Amino acid sequence: MNIPENLKYSKDHEWAKVEVDVVVEGITDYAQQELADIIYVNLPVVGREVKKGEAIGSIDAVKTVADIYAIVSGKIIEVNNELKEHPDYVNKDPYGKGWMIKIKFSDPKEIDELLDAGSYKKLIGTH
Amino acid sequence: MLKRTPFYNKHKELGAKIVPFAGFEMPVYYKSIVEEVLAVRKNVGIFDVSHMGEIEIRGKDRIKFTEYITTNLVSSLNEFQVQYSTMLYPDGGIVDDLLVYNLPDYVLLVVNASNTEKDYNWILENKKWDVEIINKSDDIFQVAIQGPRSEELVQKFVDIQLKDMKYYWSGFFNSHNEKMLISRTGYTGEDGFEIYGNKDLAEYLWNTIFEIGKDFDLQPAGLGARDTLRLEMKYCLYGNDIDEKTNPLEAGLGWVVKFDKDFIGKDSLLKIKEGGIKRKLTCIELEGKMIARKGYNILCDGKNVGVITSGNWSPSIEKSIAMGYIDVNFAEIGKNVDVEIKGNKVKGTIVKPPFYKKGTHK
Numbered sequence: 392m393n394i395p396e397n398l399k400y401s402k403d404h405e406w407a408k409v410e411v412d413v414v415v416e417g418i419t420d421y422a423q424q425e426l427a428d429i430i431y432v433n434l435p436v437v438g439r440e441v442k443k444g445e446a447i448g449s450i451d452a453v454k455t456v457a458d459i460y461a462i463v464s465g466k467i468i469e470v471n472n473e474l475k476e477h478p479d480y481v482n483k484d485p486y487g488k489g490w491m492i493k494i495k496f497s498d499p500k501e502i503d504e505l506l507d508a509g510s511y512k513k514l515i516g517t518h
Numbered sequence: 519m520l521k522r523t524p525f526y527n528k529h530k531e532l533g534a535k536i537v538p539f540a541g542f543e544m545p546v547y548y549k550s551i552v553e554e555v556l557a558v559r560k561n562v563g564i565f566d567v568s569h570m571g572e573i574e575i576r577g578k579d580r581i582k583f584t585e586y587i588t589t590n591l592v593s594s595l596n597e598f599q600v601q602y603s604t605m606l607y608p609d610g611g612i613v614d615d616l617l618v619y620n621l622p623d624y625v626l627l628v629v630n631a632s633n634t635e636k637d638y639n640w641i642l643e644n645k646k647w648d649v650e651i652i653n654k655s656d657d658i659f660q661v662a663i664q665g666p667r668s669e670e671l672v673q674k675f676v677d678i679q680l681k682d683m684k685y686y687w688s689g690f691f692n693s694h695n696e697k698m699l700i701s702r703t704g705y706t707g708e709d710g711f712e713i714y715g716n717k718d719l720a721e722y723l724w725n726t727i728f729e730i731g732k733d734f735d736l737q738p739a740g741l742g743a744r745d746t747l748r749l750e751m752k753y754c755l756y757g758n759d760i761d762e763k764t765n766p767l768e769a770g771l772g773w774v775v776k777f778d779k780d781f782i783g784k785d786s787l788l789k790i791k792e793g794g795i796k797r798k799l800t801c802i803e804l805e806g807k808m809i810a811r812k813g814y815n816i817l818c819d820g821k822n823v824g825v826i827t828s829g830n831w832s833p834s835i836e837k838s839i840a841m842g843y844i845d846v847n848f849a850e851i852g853k854n855v856d857v858e859i860k861g862n863k864v865k866g867t868i869v870k871p872p873f874y875k876k877g878t879h880k
Contacts, residue, residue: 424535425535427535427546427547427550427551427742428547428550428551428552428742428831430807430809430831430838431806431807431808431809431831433808433860449860451807451808451809451831453551453552453742453746453809453830453831454546454551454742455811456809456811456860478807482550
């Protein structure tokens with residue numbers, strides 16, 4: 392299981408990469424393994440204001456469907472349109488080509504509340 | 519406490535993702551459900567289906583009794599012939615769907631894992647005449663080898679001629695000084711075999727199959743692939759498409775119901791037949807990639823006309839596919855319907871089954 396040290400995590404199995412005032416968000420390696428083959432990623436529209444924890448999209452996988460939650464509050468400034476054609480990027484490269492959205496965040500405190508890699512590993516029960 | 523099949527450690531070694539299913543820890547996939555589906559369609563795959571239940575009916579009246587508890591015509595079976603059937607409650611609701619093997623000394627019923635206990639108790643409750651009913655589920659392993667190259671592969675370790683074995687027939691072969699049962703059956707729509715044996719020999723057989731399988735690029739396949747393959751063929755899954763509240767006529771299983779014999783549920787089913795069914799299990803192809811799930815509504819001209827029972831992405835035809843019960847007045851091939859998926863109305867068309875039409879089953 393790949394849980395990179397340089398990222399932040401949510402209990403809903405999203406990861407966040409902080410770049411100045413923007414967060415890049417995707418789902419974790421654990422989440423993609425749970426979902427199995429991802430067929431369709433339904434992403435929000437750019438410009439939407441979102442609240443932390445709000446369901447902003449969904450992932451259709453062969454086994455099940457899962458919501459995507461905003462990992463922080465803010466404004467969506469970009470979504471990964473490549474995933475329309477290549478939803479499998481989320482399975483193959485969840486932290487790279489499988490990124491989902493970029494949020495310009497409104498409250499830096501929410502970043503501090505996210506889990507670090509160690510805490511997230513504990514949450515999913517791997518060491 | 520979840521049960522494990524004799525192949526549990528093999529699945530772990532192969533890196534399977536294990537999930538609880540019908541009281542067992544089962545592999546849902548190894549690497550990718552899509553790849554496993556395509557391997558079975560194009561080449562050959564192996565499934566651990568040891569969770570399935572095996573119930574033996576022994577005794578002089580075993581044919582007569584099986585005739586009474588199942589809907590298909592058991593007395594028409596030759597020795598070693600197999601048939602698909604259903605077991606009904608008196609009201610015509612389905613207890614289970616199953617395979618019936620007419621073996622030389624006994625009748626073997628292969629039932630759904632989720633129903634094994636329920637079925638066994640149901641059969642005991644209805645026991646009559648000279649029969650003995652034995653639940654062998656905990657002693658027996660089952661593997662399914664499925665795909666166009668399955669005969670070639672399986673022939674390398676069984677000592678009977680498989681080219682002479684027709685679809686839905688079975689036989690015994692010798693392996694490691696013990697008799698194992700093999701049938702030309704499956705749940706994928708491809709040519710293939712299912713093998714049953716004593717649990718003690720499970721690991722030996724698995725190793726043999728995988729050793730030979732190296733030359734065939736044999737793909738281990740999990741429950742995810744199994745569920746997808748069966749849906750592509752419109753094979754029913756108990757708990758989704760059929761259950762105690764559905765009857766075989768509306769499920770499109772009228773072909774396994776023989777009214778010229780007596781069986782539990784016959785009177786109710788005859789009434790249903792005479793009155794006409796109200797809804798029908800129907801195949802729908804959807805536009806786009808969103809997947810319809812169990813319980814989603816089916817609409818026609820804005821009116822609620824039915825409900826989805828199974829839905830998935832079909833890797834074989836690269837479409838979003840689903841099954842559901844639709845009001846018979848709307849269940850016409852070619853008709854346009856909408857499926858409500860998370861607030862969106864997704865366009866769909868009722869199509870003729872199966873979704874996948876190139877299956878290699880004999």
